[in-house]
Amino acid sequence: QVQLVESGGGLVQAGGSLRLSCAASGFTFGLKAMAWFRQAPGKERKFVAAINWSGDSIHVADSVKGRFTISRDNAKNELYLQMNSLKSEGTAVYYCASQTEGLIESPREYDHWGQGTQVTVSS
Numbered sequence: 098q099v100q101l102v103e104s105g106g107g108l109v110q111a112g113g114s115l116r117l118s119c120a121a122s123g124f125t126f127g128l129k130a131m132a133w134f135r136q137a138p139g140k141e142r143k144f145v146a147a148i149n150w151s152g153d154s155i156h157v158a159d160s161v162k163g164r165f166t167i168s169r170d171n172a173k174n175e176l177y178l179q180m181n182s183l184k185s186e187g188t189a190v191y192y193c194a195s196q197t198e199g200l201i202e203s204p205r206e207y208d209h210w211g212q213g214t215q216v217t218v219s220s
Contacts, residue, residue, distance in 0.1 A: 099123040099209045101193050106214030113183055113218075119176040119193030119211055127151075127171040130199050132207065133178045135189035135216075142192070144202040146178065156200035160186075185220040 105117040117133070132147035146157045146167035155167055166179040176193050191214050194207035201207075 101195065101209055101211035103191060103193055103211045103214040106191060106216045108217045108219060109183055111183060111185055111218055111220045114181045115183065115216060117178040117180065117191055117214060121174045121176065126174040129195040129197060131169060131176045132194050133167060134192045134194060134204055136192070137189040142204050144204070147200040149200060154200060183218045185218050187216060187218045190215050
């Protein structure tokens with residue numbers, strides 16, 4: 098079955114960096130657009146970044162533009178999120194998700210989700 102497993106979360110000081118990974122299995126990873134979302138306690142799930150099937154087209158939320166980079170390795174069936182200059186508002190559970198349509202911000206359009214990885218940014 099489809100599995101998305103995030104890793105790489107943890108505790109980091111404001112201004113620091115983390116790299117998240119998402120290992121995919123159970124489907125043809127190279128045919129899917131992928132994205133990262135995050136959800137802070139008591140808040141709705143928000144779009145962070147998306148990447149098309151080949152990796153040559155990306156879309157990044159304004160709130161993280163210039164600090165976060167999304168990438169993928171189709172040979173390894175993995176998705177990544179490099180997060181630099183982290184801010185306290187980056188504290189959230191980060192999720193990877195897949196869908197077939199493209200670079201979409203709405204979480205309702207995504208058909209598979211991972212279980213999430215916690216990122217905590219201390220100020």
